[in-house]
Amino acid sequence: MTLDLEAIYIDLHRHPELSFQETRTAGVIAAKLQELGIEFEEGVGKTGIAALLRNGDGPTIWLRADMDALPVPEQTGLEYASTARGTDPNGNDVPVMHACGHDMHVTALLGALERLVATKDEWSGTVVAVFQPAEEYGAGSQAMIADGVLERFPKPDIVLGQHVTPLPAGTIGVRSGTQMAASDGLTVTLFGRGGHGSRPHSTIDPIVMAAATVMRLQTVVSREVDPRDVAVVTVGSIHAGLKNNIIPAEAKLELSLRYPDDAARERVLAKVERIVRAEAQASGAEEPPTIVTDHTLPPTINDVDATAQLTAAFDAAFGGGTVIDPGMFTGSEDVSWFARDSGAPLVFWFWGGVDPQKYADAVAAGTVERDIPTNHSPFFAPVLQPTLNNGIDALVVAAREFLGTPAA
Amino acid sequence: MTLDLEAIYIDLHRHPELSFQETRTAGVIAAKLQELGIEFEEGVGKTGIAALLRNGDGPTIWLRADMDALPVPEQTGLEYASTARGTDPNGNDVPVMHACGHDMHVTALLGALERLVATKDEWSGTVVAVFQPAEEYGAGSQAMIADGVLERFPKPDIVLGQHVTPLPAGTIGVRSGTQMAASDGLTVTLFGRGGHGSRPHSTIDPIVMAAATVMRLQTVVSREVDPRDVAVVTVGSIHAGLKNNIIPAEAKLELSLRYPDDAARERVLAKVERIVRAEAQASGAEEPPTIVTDHTLPPTINDVDATAQLTAAFDAAFGGGTVIDPGMFTGSEDVSWFARDSGAPLVFWFWGGVDPQKYADAVAAGTVERDIPTNHSPFFAPVLQPTLNNGIDALVVAAREFLGTPAA
């Protein structure tokens, strides 16, 4: 029994699926779990899978990988680049790409399970492997929890997870405390009055309303947040109108907000709402805008003690200097819910996926931002190796650190 | 032989079709022409129809009606409101509505042909009825010309056409000289750099670039055009991004521009281009924007003598005060090409489609802009009668004015 992990990765990369549509991906995972002889349940939280590997007494650790891809048109030029398309929640036909590396997460977790199976005599305890859907909608972990994953499987003594990131391959980034930001996803709908493109005065132009709103939203971060605090207000999508000579009746904005904690969340949300409402009034809107929260992600907070323990284990396994403190990331995660709802500690770390020489060259040239594509970019692609093996190694070291040793 | 014109109108209204997709509409027209015993050719300029009614010696007049509908979600609440959908040139599935009254134009022309057939002993000459597609893309008349309509049919001595408009039913609006504005439709694509919504600094945000561009484009009209001149710069559609937490790589704007003449066109286009390019530079764009002209419409200029003659004929037929000078409209038309390319004079007039009492009430209340929906609005709907009969009457009066009388 040996999984061809590189082939699995390439297959998953070629066939990315949007959130809560990861049925083919789930099928691949299920087939491999079967090969490994690990019991599992499918359809946990719509398209999720939870697997159970019991091996005597000892702690229960959860290893979590997310599965979904993104509506991004792949431009990596890879031989195995995606040309897939999907249907997004608005019913639009969109390109789909593993632009956030979840294919790597799934493959590395399968690889780690294979190793844990092969070394059962060296550890004892229980491993729950969580293949989570819909991380990108911030909805998958809650869906699995709502579907009873915490009751149907042994409760975690610790939750462990990892994310591939544009650090040099061979580096692990992790910090105690707040590792990733809290986040909200909002949909804002602005209501104007439609009409003929040549008669703006008979309309209330929602595109001008939207443009003014986008410009004003910049001032939340530039003027209203302490320059020493972290906050992001991104308008990630704007859609209005179907034809140049028709002024549409409404405009839709999708916002992604980031902050370190709930107090900041409340402050920033209030500012965003104030601006959205006032800009509609400035346009003379006859109907106030609607602001809908599509998802809310808590900050990802690493347990202080467990992080220290794991950092030492990584350093011991991979050599000093492997682990860096990458600072708080402004990205967000829904992995926390497994830990929050079970009361278990969490450690969530990043591992590098960039060719180290390329990374070093970009640092030297001062062109990291331009030359090293980040997650969600159409150019994002970890180098297959050593990234995959590093990810497996990290998971196994982490699992073993928190599992027990067999009674002699 | 009597056409049920109201039923035709309702049928067309229920089944609107986008530009160059008017196949069902063309089928209805063809069937009715056959009923009337008028010879015609289908597929002239893709989906257009040209019909020929010879009746002895005399002038050749062209009567033109446009056929296409618009991507607008009908909200009229009419029993016969459209629920149709279509596929727009970008491949999007969109709602379709006769939001510009072309269903009324087609029906009125069929009605006028029926009357002309019935009264052949009262006039002599040749009538060419032009059912033109794709007026809304500013492309249909040129497509018919490119397809040889001016060679395949007798050349016009005069081109006549009409448009239903939110004036009170019973009113005709027409003026000598420039009746409708020149126009261009532009597609502007702005290029940024995509990335993660939480890492704006690693991207070049095309949504902020687009918003700044929209705000700046307002200054063309507010600051750079003589306040006494007519100009419109409308951004009718804006599209960027697929998800709140992904900053997309580009944004697309569709612009509709209006001006009285070609000199103004050149000036305004230069200003728009200057702003679009500079705003991309302000964003640090690494690739300059592209600006594509989708269509160019000339001003619609009514022949001075023919307009005077027709105005007198309308007044004689319908009573003094029927005809008003509505001023230049900022809307645009591609009917001119038939006249320009054949050297014939043009008269293009507007007829009212609003219940006169409702119109008078709105005038009294000062709420015309708010309460009387204009063309392209989701609420636009002429009252079926007397609008339809008025349109037929106007076409017949105009045709007879410029046709000959039979030799005694």
Added chain:
Amino acid sequence: MTLDLEAIYIDLHRHPELSFQETRTAGVIAAKLQELGIEFEEGVGKTGIAALLRNGDGPTIWLRADMDALPVPEQTGLEYASTARGTDPNGNDVPVMHACGHDMHVTALLGALERLVATKDEWSGTVVAVFQPAEEYGAGSQAMIADGVLERFPKPDIVLGQHVTPLPAGTIGVRSGTQMAASDGLTVTLFGRGGHGSRPHSTIDPIVMAAATVMRLQTVVSREVDPRDVAVVTVGSIHAGLKNNIIPAEAKLELSLRYPDDAARERVLAKVERIVRAEAQASGAEEPPTIVTDHTLPPTINDVDATAQLTAAFDAAFGGGTVIDPGMFTGSEDVSWFARDSGAPLVFWFWGGVDPQKYADAVAAGTVERDIPTNHSPFFAPVLQPTLNNGIDALVVAAREFLGTPAA
């Protein structure tokens, strides 16, 4: 007795005075009126002068010239360019320039009076010459009326006035009906909260509030006024802050608005107010902005019959083609009040002050806007001759047209 009119003009040009500060100018006028033997009163409406020339029976005509200059730094390069400074109503020390040609208006009226005195046997009636202050604040004519000028002097049968303008010398522009726009001058004060430039989050930045307001005000004209109507929303001054590292507590904007009539005024003012208030709300202002109307000017409406009569007289005197219809001007005037409050008709015309060859060259090159400086520009300067003589001729022809002829 012969006035050296060119010397008077040059002297006035060298010594411009701001509104209601025209004391030196009034002194020059008084001295010349004395030389001409015309009775007059000084200090009418603070710094105005009204002069009375009785010459038997007949109509009473008012000839009006305004006297004040502007806070503009002269850049004409003329040998007699102004280097004067003055104190504006805000207490600021500012450069002062006759950038609107009122020095030419005063000199031409003195020249016309000299001629009327010299030709008393050719006409009969009464001439009231009104040297009005503070036209640029829209306050001078009302100040003279409040000071009793309509009671202290014979009431007008007609009010006549003229303005030098960037038309070619030799051309007169005048039209029946609305000749100049109505206007309001507003001062808007925006209230934020001051603080340290490095701590924007502890402030409410009034400069960002002001910038957003200025950008949004552009949409009144670009989106909310019928493109065929005339409207101007100019922010002519913006002031906030004293030092780069202090965020100030407030910002001040001065607006100049233009429209053809009172209905449009009401609509535009409501839009401006809506935007100003909403943009303050978008900033989270704790105190609403104040909007103060500094002056209100009615439209300048020329009497239809009198304008026709005068146009014929000009054509007879200067040759056909001298008089053109310049269209409605977006500039505004307070001369109307003399006519409105007395019930007399008004004719107010423009006369050209640009070297005809230079003007023709600019027309040919399409560079009129760039090369022909307009009123209020730092480069504005009528050519001394023939402008001055043309202005005198026009006034005399107009006066004689409406005065009586002596009984034989």
Added chain:
Amino acid sequence: MTLDLEAIYIDLHRHPELSFQETRTAGVIAAKLQELGIEFEEGVGKTGIAALLRNGDGPTIWLRADMDALPVPEQTGLEYASTARGTDPNGNDVPVMHACGHDMHVTALLGALERLVATKDEWSGTVVAVFQPAEEYGAGSQAMIADGVLERFPKPDIVLGQHVTPLPAGTIGVRSGTQMAASDGLTVTLFGRGGHGSRPHSTIDPIVMAAATVMRLQTVVSREVDPRDVAVVTVGSIHAGLKNNIIPAEAKLELSLRYPDDAARERVLAKVERIVRAEAQASGAEEPPTIVTDHTLPPTINDVDATAQLTAAFDAAFGGGTVIDPGMFTGSEDVSWFARDSGAPLVFWFWGGVDPQKYADAVAAGTVERDIPTNHSPFFAPVLQPTLNNGIDALVVAAREFLGTPAA
């Protein structure tokens, strides 16, 4: 000999002076130094004073206080509030206020000198007291250095300074490494074309250009700087135009920029320049803007070892918990130059000036930003006591920590 320090503070607060105009302030200082019997030189760096207190062998420490006030209209309501006015570098008459607490700095340093004089038998070494002008222009320390202060006085072994700040009285804030941001002050002049307010099309409106520039500059911080990095782009003043109906020819912006280090400075400056230039191009400016650097301040970097030593001394003197790490401040200072140019270490700390109960109440209510006025606010005012005594204590403890002890 006892200085009445509270009276000195009140006197200085009542009589604030702008940068490089601190002549009355210098006079007060000189008089008090004379009372204390300390030798000093006046006019060092225009209006600065350096004083020398030798007391046997031992290290040389520099104690620095800045002297200047700001163009802010005091609104504290204090009995001793300033009503002073001054003339700023642009020649404007402006209100003047000690809105940054430099009056407290001067008074505390005089108080510390008095104590050091009184306790000469307890320490040995040399104290140089530097009363520095023009900190607010970022120019005073360089002016003193250019005037030879480092040669004319004993070179420092350490430079010490302090700043009063809106922390609760009794708290001292200091950190190792970067304590305050680097900063640049820029003046941006935008060139348009002036003209009549009613004829915007004949002008290039510099106020719209300025407004668009201000809005776009917000995106430097909101989009182009890593959300985890500190950066501030403040437009602290905007001035254009003298009258509502004249569109001016130019607009002036004053910017204050903040960053942690020189690499960030270079990046932010490039972005600001890119935006300023592009926005002028978007306006069609015929002359590019000018961008002048008025001052450049380095980051204020506290020596690691000396800061640790001083923190321990403060804790020993005032009790544990007195010293907090306030984080990096986004404010900036020119005190560094004395340390940089002499090669000496620097420690610069903050001491609290807010009534502790009031501060605690604001924290509890979550209204610190609103209720606790910051430096440069018109409402800024430290409570006189215990702030003054705390400042003296801190200076004396710091001085004694780095001076020597007398040979037994």
